[in-house]
Amino acid sequence: MISRRTLLASAALPLVACAPREAPLRFWGMGREGEVVAELLGGFQRENPGIAVQVEQLPWTAAHEKLLTAFAGDATPDIAQLGNTWVAEMAALQALSPLDEQVATSHVVQETDYFSGIWKTNVVDGQLLGLPWYVDTRLLFYRRDLLAKAGYDHPPRGWAEWKDQLRALKRIGVPNPLILPNNEFEPLLALALQQDEPLLKDANTRGNFEGAGFQRALGFYLDLLKEGLAPVQSNQQIANVHQEFGRGTFAFYITGPWNIGEFKRRLPAELQGAWATAPLPGPTGPGASTAGGCSFAIFKRSHRKAEAFKLMEYLSRPEVQGQFYALTGDLPPRKSSWAWPALTSDPHARAFAKQLENVRPTPPVAEWERIANEMQTFAARAAAEGSSAAETAKALDEDVDRILAKRRWLHERGRA
Amino acid sequence: MIRREKLTQMAFVLPALIVIGLFFAVPVLLGLLLSLTDFDLYALVSLKNLRFVGLANYIDLVQQPIFWKALGNTAYFVVLGVPLSIGLSLGAAVLLQSPLAHLKPLMRTALFAPVVTTLVAVAVIWRYLFHTRYGLVNEALQSIGLNPIDWLGDPHWSMPTIILFAAWKNFGGNMIIFMAALQAVPTDLYEAARLDGAKTWAQFRHITLPALAPTTLMVGILTTAGYFQLFAEPYVMTQGGPLQSTVSVLYLMYEQGFRWWNLGAASAVAFLLFGLIVLVTRGLMKVANRGAA
């Protein structure tokens, strides 16, 4: 993941108004959102002087590891920001506290106001285990001026046109028309989710990467790299993504809403009209993308569940979500928030609104994070070694079947 | 009377033994036990999800391509790194012992300093010095007309960079040991050789090296055993990448154990590594004995 240059936020920020003697409410935030949350808490503290909140800010590269370590060591926080794919994982570990009762009596959180697809990713076995904080998906950020120079006045409407556009960009001298960092799995995942075939089969106990769908996606992905339309590099080798985008080293980038804010901030004024966002192209038309985003979740072992929910409520208030959007560019999960002038007037956000209507979830298994990483590892190696999509998919399925072995065993006994 | 005496005497060693027993011996034995089960996150939820699987973890491990890659990476590191490190240590020791050298204490301190530094800190420093665009190393290469190298991003250069780093960090330790051993070589041997007309290099080959043989063997075995435990460098500098070219066996254990919490599999990796280290060091000793005989 690209790390974002920001002010150095506190590693731990005990906000004590009245110096309560009990332990503070522990909140784990990740990445930029973790840094920003500390700023949003001023209002919460004013309304709740008796609750001290300690924000722990984790980098994304270590967050998953730290969560599992905390779970294994009985050291989980009270409340944490969880990627919505992680909600299913934590649920499988029975680590989260159900929120149904608290939501039912809440004045702030109204289920009907949330995008139902996003809400559903937080419901596991009939229980609500996470409260959506912001939604996220991946789509195209592109240099529309360079694309115009290459002869196109619109973003690609399908894979074929996309390839043509990339070739045209190469001809006019753009060194790497598209960047596909080989250590980010989201682009390949999005392409895979666009297919009709699921990624796992047999009640999610076996890999289905040898299916026609994934092979098609992987084949397209590898072709782009083989043809030189995207460089075979990690995101660390690309150094400063924002700078390079500004310099025109690449013209297309598949990334998320936080980069709206980042590009606005880091690109010079004269380039602000030169870039735009667009929904992902699919095999034959507009394509689906990942149903990402983060939720709040309360851990079962917490002794402060009521206060934790109060914090969640506060951060879910429309006004506070507005502040949050202004600070991060992360998109709100509440339908009413999308009527804000800030969002309706922002042309870059419009593509996200469109894409969010066409997002698909990933298989809700505890092993998903590992499987997604394996998928990308295999794809990156295939790109570097020039192997075919078919052999890669076969090896990947063998690996994934092994990862899911325990789940298979539990499933046979009705426990998963 | 006698029993109380004996008890008091045992009491001296007891506190340390309790600590070592409880926090080292017991975990190691537990680890062996764990390696025979499929302990994972599900088992942390409920012990009903735990199965005894015998040697399945080990068999499974040797069937995975990533294990052999990790083994290969580690072997590469050992085979290239140990001679490099020992060579540097020996060279530095010889230089420091030379009667022609000036400012010995200062030089010795400077040469030894890397050993003392915190690995995490110097790994971060090296990462920047070897940065593809802004690193001083590439700057130096370019100033003499060579092309810059993607030290940590190119899968072919990542392990050599780590080998270089480990050599730099560790050579001081063995240097001191060699210095002590060199001091133990009787000077009249050199005198006699000089009178016989032997040049410096001949003296080195026929007096110094043989005299150092036992020390070299010991240093070699200790360094090899230590190098097999490569972990912190890939963890800080490359996270096992690029393209898993710096995944060592211990890094694999860390991933299995602390990233995915497959404790059964991770313990199997650890014990496999342990067995490997014992085999290799025994082998080294046998070869050395045969050579000496």
Place this chain on the structure above:
Amino acid sequence: MKTLKLKPVLVNAALAGAALLAIFPLLWMLSVSFMHNGEASNYPPPLLPSAPSLDRYRELLKSGGFGRAFLVSLSLATISTLVSTLLNALAGYGFAKLRFRGRDTLFALLLGALVIPGQVGMLPLFLMLKQMGLVNTWAGVLVPSMASIFGIFLVRQYAMGLPGELIEAARIDGAGEWRIFQAIVLPLLTPVLVTLGVLSFLGSWNDFMWPLIVLTDGNLYTLPVALAALSREHVQDVELMMAGAVITVLPVLALFLALQRYYMQGLLMGGVKQ
């Protein structure tokens, strides 16, 4: 006419060159830590700061939690050193001079265990500490380092060389074992204890993997763990990283410079493990 001898020039040049290569990264670390944000990521990369400032240090100490991490490292290293030196001294002396049943077999067993890499027991130890409620606590970090086989070995080697007659005489005079240890043995053991103390302090200060695993809360971090966390998060902020590295490395370098004789002695004694 004095002829210029080549050999001394070569030897000293080689030595100086090697020494420079050895400490250059550390000097560079120091230089960059005084640079402004982004100064080091210029092309061509600079060697010295254009306008040295302490801003990076201020940032780290004020809002980066490095001041706290420094104190944590200092306290943990001190406690670990004191406790482990004591326990190792007691045991080392016991194995050297006291006679009890099974003493030699026990010691041989301990020596054999030196071959086992420490990481083998880390995961089960983590689970054990979880049961004891010590995960994410400083006690959990300290507990495995309170005694070490290598430390016991060092003390034993040294203690074996102590004059047995002195101790025997005291026993005959009716002194108890503790009294003998305190009044006679400890003073004699001082040199090896200083060596052991220096080794322990450095080992504890530089320890990375175990505190990384045991501590999940950022405000409990030791310096190496805090630095590693910072480096994952702020990959592009070189100057900040270097300031963090200086804070982490300078104390141990200073300790080393002050007590290097003892440190190298310890290495030698450990190295000549015949």
